[in-house]
Amino acid sequence: METIYSENHKLRDAQTELYGGQLVYPFERPSRLDYIHERLTEVGLGPISAPDSFGMAPILAVHDFAYVAFLQSAWDRWQAAGFEGEAIANAWPARRMVQTCPTHIDGQLGYYALAAETSITQGTWQAALSSAHVALTGAERVRAGAQSCFALCRPPGHHAAKDLYGGYCFLNNSAIAAQHFRDNGMARVAILDVDFHHGNGTQDIFYDREDVLFVSLHGAPEYAFPYFLGYANETGTGAGEGFTLNLPMPPGTGFDIWRTALATALERVAEYAPDALIVSLGVDSFETDPISFFKLTSSDFTIMGADIAAAGLPTLFVMEGGYDIAEIGINTVNVLEGFQGH
Ligand SMILES: NCCCCCC(=O)NO
Numbered sequence: 001m002e003t004i005y006s007e008n009h010k011l012r013d014a015q016t017e018l019y020g021g022q023l024v025y026p027f028e029r030p031s032r033l034d035y036i037h038e039r040l041t042e043v044g045l046g047p048i049s050a051p052d053s054f055g056m057a058p059i060l061a062v063h064d065f066a067y068v069a070f071l072q073s074a075w076d077r078w079q080a081a082g083f084e085g086e087a088i089a090n091a092w093p094a095r096r097m098v099q100t101c102p103t104h105i106d107g108q109l110g111y112y113a114l115a116a117e118t119s120i121t122q123g124t125w126q127a128a129l130s131s132a133h134v135a136l137t138g139a140e141r142v143r144a145g146a147q148s149c150f151a152l153c154r155p156p157g158h159h160a161a162k163d164l165y166g167g168y169c170f171l172n173n174s175a176i177a178a179q180h181f182r183d184n185g186m187a188r189v190a191i192l193d194v195d196f197h198h199g200n201g202t203q204d205i206f207y208d209r210e211d212v213l214f215v216s217l218h219g220a221p222e223y224a225f226p227y228f229l230g231y232a233n234e235t236g237t238g239a240g241e242g243f244t245l246n247l248p249m250p251p252g253t254g255f256d257i258w259r260t261a262l263a264t265a266l267e268r269v270a271e272y273a274p275d276a277l278i279v280s281l282g283v284d285s286f287e288t289d290p291i292s293f294f295k296l297t298s299s300d301f302t303i304m305g306a307d308i309a310a311a312g313l314p315t316l317f318v319m320e321g322g323y324d325i326a327e328i329g330i331n332t333v334n335v336l337e338g339f340q341g342h
């Protein structure tokens with residue numbers, strides 16, 4: 001399996017994340033991809049290639065122009081406003097307030113942020129754009145006939161909606177790849193999100209559409225970020241009714257329960273009969289992930305990959321989360337090796 005990767009991810013080098021009432025060194029750190037890259041090379045999964053550039057059109061096919069303009073300028077405007085730290089939202093349009101975008105950068109951060117943990121820094125925009133181009137390059141490989149491809153994306157994307165960032169995400173790499181498939185001849189695309197966290201952004205982007213099926217296995221929103229989307233009763237709206245399937249699971253869920261949910265998800269995918277499958281691949285369902293509460297083991301990820309392969313679909317894997325840094329390489333590559341059958 002070929003991997004698409006860019007060193008540009010290192011331009012996203014935030015030093016602070018709001019966690020437990022403190023500014024800590026971010027869980028979503030550049031070294032995550034070092035460990036995955038090292039493991040890919042160690043097992044010889046396949047070639048590791050640089051992304052092509054696709055400009056802004058595929059980004060703007062998913063994200064609002066004003067939101068993209070905000071991402072592009074936020075850091076410079078934050079600095080120009082005289083703030084010393086990294087750009088972090090601290091005021092939101094809460095209930096019964098107006099959903100009007102303020103002029104001041106401090107207010108705009110809260111208008112566009114879905115959560116407070118994720119800072120914007122110098123290089124964040126460039127890294128996010130490069131990450132989307134990694135996903136698009138992987139999509140082009142699948143369009144060209146590859147049975148599978150791994151888009152080693154960073155920063156991740158599945159929390160980003162058309163006009164929202166947070167959960168370490170700025171541009172929705174999987175959604176951008178799905179829209180690219182749709183804009184280039186594929187009639188139906190399925191997105192399977194196996195990250196521990198609900199892909200609220202991906203769901204939101206396609207919620208009223210029947211041409212992209214969204215299926216997610218995740219920590220129950222009563223207990224897990226992003227908290228405010230991902231319930232089983234969210235099944236789509238309008239033409240999209242029935243084309244969202246959420247499979248939330250409680251704290252402590254192990255692979256036996258999780259795998260049963262995967263089987264349900266893959267049944268729905270098979271019924272949908274898409275032209276391609278995109279897997280939002282987070283490995284934060286791992287038993288010792290520091291910010292999650294599922295109990296999958298490293299060998300479970302191999303079985304996960306094999307189960308996904310049984311769907312028999314052209315598959316683009318898009319990297320999302322996973323924060324047990326020492327094990328992220330093994331767990332991520334286990335999925336890909338399991339998919340390939342060795
Ligand atoms: N307290 C913020 C938790 C962010 C989770 C990011 C993630 O891994 N999403 O998949």
Ligand SMILES: [Zn+2]
Binds near residue numbers: 196197282284320322
């Ligand atoms: Zn996650």
